[in-house]
Amino acid sequence: MSNASVPVGIIMGSQSDWPTMKEAADMLDALGIPYEAKIVSAHRTPDRLWEYGKTAVDRGLQVIIAGAGGAAHLPGMMASKTRVPVIGVPVQTKALSGVDSLYSILQMPRGFPVATMAIGAAGAANAGLMAAGILALQDSDLAARLDTWRAELSASIPQEPTND
Numbered sequence: 001m002s003n004a005s006v007p008v009g010i011i012m013g014s015q016s017d018w019p020t021m022k023e024a025a026d027m028l029d030a031l032g033i034p035y036e037a038k039i040v041s042a043h044r045t046p047d048r049l050w051e052y053g054k055t056a057v058d059r060g061l062q063v064i065i066a067g068a069g070g071a072a073h074l075p076g077m078m079a080s081k082t083r084v085p086v087i088g089v090p091v092q093t094k095a096l097s098g099v100d101s102l103y104s105i106l107q108m109p110r111g112f113p114v115a116t117m118a119i120g121a122a123g124a125a126n127a128g129l130m131a132a133g134i135l136a137l138q139d140s141d142l143a144a145r146l147d148t149w150r151a152e153l154s155a156s157i158p159q160e161p162t163n164d
């Protein structure tokens with residue numbers, strides 16, 4: 001797993017998280033930000049998690065977006081292994097609607113933060129935007145693209161409701 005020199009790593013606990021996490025990937029695509037996407041699980045593939053976190057800085061990752069559902073320990077465990085900022089995405093679950101994922105990711109102990117997004121697809125899309133905002137601090141071309149994206153979204157919001 002030492003093939004990438006991309007700024008953003010998207011990781012998720014399972015293939016089943018991809019429909020949610022693809023929202024983050026789509027946002028990065030829309031803003032022209034390279035990324036890698038990997039399945040990494042603290043529970044099922046702890047050695048993969050360890051290796052990913054250990055090599056993240058040397059591989060040039062600047063932000064990690066980590067999504068998981070249920071007992072969602074992946075984002076926090078990744079934050080414990082690397083100083084690369086971790087943005088957590090609570091994946092929606094059937095049993096507890098993603099509140100389990102949210103609480104698992106949100107309540108980190110002092111010293112090892114995870115920037116936690118909202119549950120589900122909107123949270124994943126916002127994770128992409130959050131990563132873009134972080135990278136834009138050092139990249140004026142990206143900053144301009146992000147400003148344009150935000151202005152276009154604002155302009156698309158109607159001023160009055162319709163009955164359609």
Ligand SMILES: Nc1c(C(=O)O)ncn1[C@@H]1O[C@H](COP(=O)(O)O)[C@@H](O)[C@H]1O
Pocket residue numbers: 012013014015016017040041042043044067068069070071072073074075091
């Ligand atoms: N929460 C975690 C972790 C982890 O935190 O390491 N690894 C897998 N999972 C989650 O298990 C859920 C069900 O996974 P399956 O659909 O594969 O059974 C997924 O949402 C995944 O993120």
